[in-house]
Amino acid sequence: MFTLRKSTPADGARVVDIWRRAVDATHHFLTAEDRLAIDAEVAGFLPAATLELAVDEADRPVAFMLLDGDCMQALFVDPDHRGAGVGRLLVADALRRHPRLATDVNEQNGQAVGFYERLGFERTGRSERDSQGRPYPLIHLRHRGGAQA
Secondary structure (H helix, E strand, O other), X not given: OOEEEEOOHHHHHHHHHHHHHHHHHHOOOOOHHHHHHHHXXXXXXXXXXXXXXXXXXXXXXXXXXXXXXXXXXXXXXXHHHOOOXXXXXXXXXXXXXXXXXXXXXXXXXXXXXXXXXXXXXXXXXXXXXXXXOOOOOEEEEEXXXXXXX
């Protein structure tokens, strides 16, 4: 059973660990150089960000989501908890507040694209590069609204 709560500064190291483990499990398309550069950016930013966390019975974070209004900037699940419904739980919570939630997903991460499409997100566009200008195409998605995740 997972519950949701806001992050605190004490969660910083754990959320960076979740990010690293999730990226290593799903982002095989990143070059080693880009992986290191992105890691440095994330490690500097993520611990201080206000995140939505999914936590286990021991209050240990197992996944996190970063929302900016109706835009989901990030959703990462610890690989040990993939397939347990924790990502779906976070998205459903966000959709209750933002029925037309939008997000971007790396085109090369086919599992993530499929996950969002199964939850009712539709493709609205594509960019050749990610938000930092790296050559990793993004699929732009928006939830069709009104449907539950």
